[in-house]
Amino acid sequence: MVNTPIVKDGFLIRNRIIIRNCTAEDVTILKQLCCQTFFDSWGSDFSVEDMNSYMNENFTEQKIKEEIEGDLESYHLAFCDAVPVGYIKLRRNYKTPMPTNLKVVELQRVYVLDKYKGKGIGSDLIKYVLNIVTEEKFEVIWLGVWEKNSNAINLYKKFGFEVCGGYSFKLGNDSSFDLVMKKNLSKQ
Numbered sequence: 158m159v160n161t162p163i164v165k166d167g168f169l170i171r172n173r174i175i176i177r178n179c180t181a182e183d184v185t186i187l188k189q190l191c192c193q194t195f196f197d198s199w200g201s202d203f204s205v206e207d208m209n210s211y212m213n214e215n216f217t218e219q220k221i222k223e224e225i226e227g228d229l230e231s232y233h234l235a236f237c238d239a240v241p242v243g244y245i246k247l248r249r250n251y252k253t254p255m256p257t258n259l260k261v262v263e264l265q266r267v268y269v270l271d272k273y274k275g276k277g278i279g280s281d282l283i284k285y286v287l288n289i290v291t292e293e294k295f296e297v298i299w300l301g302v303w304e305k306n307s308n309a310i311n312l313y314k315k316f317g318f319e320v321c322g323g324y325s326f327k328l329g330n331d332s333s334f335d336l337v338m339k340k341n342l343s344k345q
């Protein structure tokens with residue numbers, strides 16, 4: 158059994174896992190995965206109305222297609238035995254909560270289907286994009302994460318992200334707090 162992932166020619170390969178960059182042909186898969194993982198993850202924390210309103214705004218095929226076809230955003234899909242099981246999204250040159258002159262990229266989302274969590278796929282997705290953003294010569298990668306999401310916070314810390322701030326955000330009528338975490342890529 159091979160456990161060390163191989164990152165080569167736009168693919169990450171480990172045992173039964175493959176990760177690759179998305180194209181506009183992936184929009185239908187991505188839309189389904191975005192909705193299902195978002196609902197599985199937060200459905201019990203927020204009202205159905207708030208969840209639907211967020212998903213209808215952010216997870217349309219049109220929006221995902223525009224993001225993929227633009228220069229700034231990218232999606233990357235993880236497959237286990239050819240089944241799409243998780244994705245990660247990057248946002249380049251987008252406004253950051255901490256003003257900086259450095260070249261920054263945001264790890265905007267990383268999601269894995271419930272059934273596949275805890276199998277290293279989230280880690281594979283992060284490793285995969287760290288490789289990409291380092292090649293693209295970004296200096297800092299940052300993200301916002303709900304302060305109560307300890308699973309994700311611990312995962313990011315494992316990859317060298319450190320808490321450097323925070324901001325409040327609203328989903329529907331609820332107000333929550335996101336921590337900002339960043340990793341200096343030149344330290345890798």
Ligand SMILES: CC(C)(COP(=O)(O)OP(=O)(O)OC[C@H]1O[C@@H](n2cnc3c(N)ncnc32)[C@H](O)[C@@H]1OP(=O)(O)O)[C@@H](O)C(=O)NCCC(=O)NCCS
Pocket residue numbers: 194198265266267268269270273274275276277278279280281302303306308309312
């Ligand atoms: C955060 C997330 C992407 C991690 O994906 P994953 O494939 O479970 O990640 P990994 O398996 O690589 O590692 C997750 C860590 O949680 C632990 N874990 C074990 N079982 C788990 C489970 N059922 N669910 C979640 N995490 C689990 C793992 O042991 C691992 O910790 P360790 O490396 O110290 O052992 C995934 O839990 C997820 O989709 N969460 C909901 C969405 C989310 O919070 N996204 C991040 C903010 S946008």
